[in-house]
Amino acid sequence: xxxxxxxKSPHLDIxxxxxxxxxxxxxxxxxxxxxxGTVLLVCLLASLAAGPEAYAKVQxxxxxxxxQLLLLGWTWSLAYHLLNGLRHLLEDTGHGFQIKxxxxxxxxxxxxxxxxxxxxxxxxxxxxxxx
Amino acid sequence: xxxxxxxxxxxxxxxxxxxxxTHHFTMQRITAVALVPLSLWFVWIxxxxxxLDYAGARMLIxxxxxxxxxxxxxxxxxxxxxxxxxxxIEDYVHAPGLEIAFQLAVKFLCVLGAVACVLAIARIAxxx
Numbered sequence: 001x002x003x004x005x006x007x008k009s010p011h012l013d014i015x016x017x018x019x020x021x022x023x024x025x026x027x028x029x030x031x032x033x034x035x036x037g038t039v040l041l042v043c044l045l046a047s048l049a050a051g052p053e054a055y056a057k058v059q060x061x062x063x064x065x066x067x068q069l070l071l072l073g074w075t076w077s078l079a080y081h082l083l084n085g086l087r088h089l090l091e092d093t094g095h096g097f098q099i100k101x102x103x104x105x106x107x108x109x110x111x112x113x114x115x116x117x118x119x120x121x122x123x124x125x126x127x128x129x130x131x
Numbered sequence: 132x133x134x135x136x137x138x139x140x141x142x143x144x145x146x147x148x149x150x151x152x153t154h155h156f157t158m159q160r161i162t163a164v165a166l167v168p169l170s171l172w173f174v175w176i177x178x179x180x181x182x183l184d185y186a187g188a189r190m191l192i193x194x195x196x197x198x199x200x201x202x203x204x205x206x207x208x209x210x211x212x213x214x215x216x217x218x219x220i221e222d223y224v225h226a227p228g229l230e231i232a233f234q235l236a237v238k239f240l241c242v243l244g245a246v247a248c249v250l251a252i253a254r255i256a257x258x259x
Binding site: 028031032034035038039041042044045046048049052055056078082085086088089092120123124127128 | 160163164166167170171174178180181182185188189192201205208209212215216219244247248250251252254255
């Protein structure tokens with residue numbers, strides 16, 4: 001095909017990393033991670049419908065070190081995708097495109113996602129301590 | 132004859148405009164807006180499940196309000212996931228046969244996931 005011989009536009013490795021591109025890349029990465037996380041959603045609901053033994057299996061898998069790491073990753077992915085998604089919805093209305101504002105909202109999404117993740121896991125740890 | 136410069140052959144080969152771009156954009160936004168409150172509700176449910184045993188968890192999801200919201204949540208999630216993954220595949224998978232295979236696999240898996248979740252919620256809510 002003739003397209004193969006055409007010069008290509010410069011890709012990621014030529015640019016200095018900045019919040020504008022990082023927030024965009026993270027949004028997609030978090031989205032893909034969340035899509036993978038739906039496997040757990042199916043397992044959770046299906047096992048809850050199936051009975052106590054199946055539910056206990058899912059509970060112990062989620063409670064394992066690996067399971068907890070995945071859940072931590074999915075918590076952050078959801079928090080970030082949610083906040084940056086709200087940013088996208090704001091931009092859909094035509095607002096937030098001035099460079100200063102765009103950079104600021106990008107940082108708000110990144111920092112906010114860390115705060116939300118910390119809040120959720122504080123709740124988890126507090127419940128576990130109280131139980 | 133066509134008013135456009137692009138030959139009809141391009142469309143026939145399946146590489147032309149499907150004229151569905153606006154629908155994709157709209158549905159992505161609608162499911163996104165729906166998922167803002169639904170995912171916050173889901174996080175609250177997930178946190179509640181941490182300290183509940185099997186019977187308690189089942190009772191929580193079986194509550195009509197939560198069962199309805201859970202159905203709305205899973206349908207929105209799988210719909211939104213399919214739309215997003217479709218764009219990712221369009222961007223990165225360029226081998227024609229492989230791309231179609233991936234797109235079909237994602238669509239089928241998303242529908243299967245949604246159907247499995249809805250059936251599970253129905254079983255929980257109806258106690259069967």
